[in-house]
Amino acid sequence: MNYERVFQEAIDRLHQEGRYRVFIDVLRNRGAFPNARCFAGHNGQRPIVMWCSNDYLGMGQHPKVIEAMEKALHDVGAGSGGTRNISGNTHYHLDLENELADLHGKEAALTFTSGYVSNEATLSTLAKILPGCVIFSDELNHASMIAGIRNSGAERHVFRHNDLVHLEELLAATPADKPKLIAFESVYSMDGDIAPIKEICDLADKYNAITYLDEVHAVGMYGNRGGGVADREGLMDRLTVIEGTLGKAFGVMGGYITASRTIVDVVRSYAPGFIFSTSLSPVLVAGALASVRHLKESQVERQMHQERAARLKQMLGEAGLPVMPSVSHIVPVKVGDPVRCKKISDILLVEYGIYVQPINYPTVPRGTERLRFTPSPNHSDEMMAALRDALLEIWDRLDLRLAA
Numbered sequence: 001m002n003y004e005r006v007f008q009e010a011i012d013r014l015h016q017e018g019r020y021r022v023f024i025d026v027l028r029n030r031g032a033f034p035n036a037r038c039f040a041g042h043n044g045q046r047p048i049v050m051w052c053s054n055d056y057l058g059m060g061q062h063p064k065v066i067e068a069m070e071k072a073l074h075d076v077g078a079g080s081g082g083t084r085n086i087s088g089n090t091h092y093h094l095d096l097e098n099e100l101a102d103l104h105g106k107e108a109a110l111t112f113t114s115g116y117v118s119n120e121a122t123l124s125t126l127a128k129i130l131p132g133c134v135i136f137s138d139e140l141n142h143a144s145m146i147a148g149i150r151n152s153g154a155e156r157h158v159f160r161h162n163d164l165v166h167l168e169e170l171l172a173a174t175p176a177d178k179p180k181l182i183a184f185e186s187v188y189s190m191d192g193d194i195a196p197i198k199e200i201c202d203l204a205d206k207y208n209a210i211t212y213l214d215e216v217h218a219v220g221m222y223g224n225r226g227g228g229v230a231d232r233e234g235l236m237d238r239l240t241v242i243e244g245t246l247g248k249a250f251g252v253m254g255g256y257i258t259a260s261r262t263i264v265d266v267v268r269s270y271a272p273g274f275i276f277s278t279s280l281s282p283v284l285v286a287g288a289l290a291s292v293r294h295l296k297e298s299q300v301e302r303q304m305h306q307e308r309a310a311r312l313k314q315m316l317g318e319a320g321l322p323v324m325p326s327v328s329h330i331v332p333v334k335v336g337d338p339v340r341c342k343k344i345s346d347i348l349l350v351e352y353g354i355y356v357q358p359i360n361y362p363t364v365p366r367g368t369e370r371l372r373f374t375p376s377p378n379h380s381d382e383m384m385a386a387l388r389d390a391l392l393e394i395w396d397r398l399d400l401r402l403a404a
């Protein structure tokens with residue numbers, strides 16, 4: 001066996017399909033988000049405007065967050081030095097977990113090194129511990145939830161995206177005495193649509209299931225204190241587990257769950273992805289803590305964010321660009337072909353200094369390849385107009401269709 005050749009052929013297949021991933025080499029400018037620099041195909045640094053960051057509110061550049069991190073670094077040094085069990089249980093972690101439990105109105109919270117790990121570790125552990133557990137999973141659930149569900153080894157049923165009728169069919173067809181877990185997201189980040197959380201909780205009550213909600217694309221951004229869509233809709237107490245990230249709207253890094261004290265204790269005690277991994281750096285935790293606290297109090301970022309997203313959808317829509325319907329802050333523009341999608345992104349970066357990553361299969365279904373714009377409170381009208389004009393020029397150059 002020529003190992004290298006087999007690996008190379010796997011890469012070649014991606015090239016042939018036009019979905020080989022190229023990572024853009026960037027640096028963000030401190031305090032000046034979404035302004036950044038990139039090194040792509042140039043000597044030295046070139047100014048760019050970022051249009052695809054998940055630092056939705058620019059909190060990664062917030063003075064309070066940076067100050068908290070600097071302070072922690074100078075107080076306790078760089079890393080945590082261990083797993084939570086062996087010397088890495090810093091006071092910052094405990095403060096943050098209290099703050100997160102309070103944010104979601106739950107008894108307890110647990111932090112992980114990422115949202116990915118929190119989903120994988122929690123879902124696989126809960127479903128393993130419940131004897132004969134059956135999992136009901138939305139078909140568009142994130143890869144990290146799918147990994148957790150697979151690793152649990154539990155029987156699983158995938159329901160059509162946000163389809164309550166299909167979900168109920170599957171629940172009704174499962175023996176009443178089996179433990180059931182419904183796993184879904186609030187904001188689906190590639191389309192920008194939102195799950196019918198209340199109705200899913202109603203079904204969970206009717207069929208005696210527990211619920212697991214991924215609010216990764218909503219925490220910090222929705223609800224009066226940034227507790228997510230379930231916070232906005234007054235539904236947090238109806239969910240068994242709420243999961244979030246500290247890496248998107250909170251602008252730092254890490255993931256978490258919030259739930260009852262018992263559920264958090266069982267994950268803390270049984271989940272390998274939690275137990276056998278060095279805990280987050282206290283510097284990151286201090287930054288996340290400052291961010292969560294700030295967004296519990298402050299509405300400005302959330303309001304501006306919604307206003308900016310609505311404005312961009314309107315601007316691109318009025319220009320005839322194929323903006324996909326979205327009820328959230330996500331602004332997807334459909335291209336429908338991986339090669340063109342990458343090409344548009346390349347032209348935007350090289351000729352216009354506009355950075356938006358092409359979104360291709362397997363992140364989205366084939367034929368729905370898109371550009372996914374994430375306007376923040378700091379994206380100005382001028383930046384939006386420049387983006388629209390660049391897209392119109394490229395649409396014309398590549399003979400793409402505009403709406404009438």
Ligand SMILES: *Cc1c(COP(=O)(O)O)cnc(C)c1O
Pocket residue numbers: 114115116117119142144185189214216217245246247254255
């Ligand atoms: C990004 C993402 C995650 C993973 O969170 P990280 O903190 O980036 O690991 C989980 N769920 C969804 C829906 C996501 O989009």
